[in-house]
Amino acid sequence: MFEVTVPLRVFVVDDNPDASYTLAQLLELLGHSVHAFANGREAAEAARALRPDVAVLDLGMPEIDGFATAALFHESSPGTRLIAWSGYSAPADRARTRASGFYAHLPKTAPLEDLTSAIEPPMPPGAANPADPRH
Secondary structure (H helix, E strand, C coil): CCCCCCCCEEEEECCCHHHHHHHHHHHHHCCCEEEEECCHHHHHHHHHHHCCCEEEECCCCCCCCHHHHHHHHHHHCCCCEEEEEECCCCHHHHHHHHHCCCCEEEECCCCHHHHHHHHCCCCCCCCCCCCCCCC
């Protein structure tokens, strides 16, 4: 199946509780430490203290959308890798996420392989995998 190379602290931010819960559970099963939020402002505030490695953001949230949430993350936790996870996947949406500093843009129907590839940083060539018990 899937193997986490490095367990990461991941924020899932989505106003849909079913989507948020399902994604959070899946990422936890893969070995990540996950915090789920229904509101971008709350997630960005928590990021000041918890410093997530990755934040998976829905774009179409009420009150504060994923783009405004990304701007807050750039201020509160500048090293966090931002991933758009949305039903909005038109070329214009993808261009806007790139311009807003997102690392990746995935539709909510993306295969698990695509999500894990976006979340986990690539291993440098020749680096030992810390999840490999032989190292």
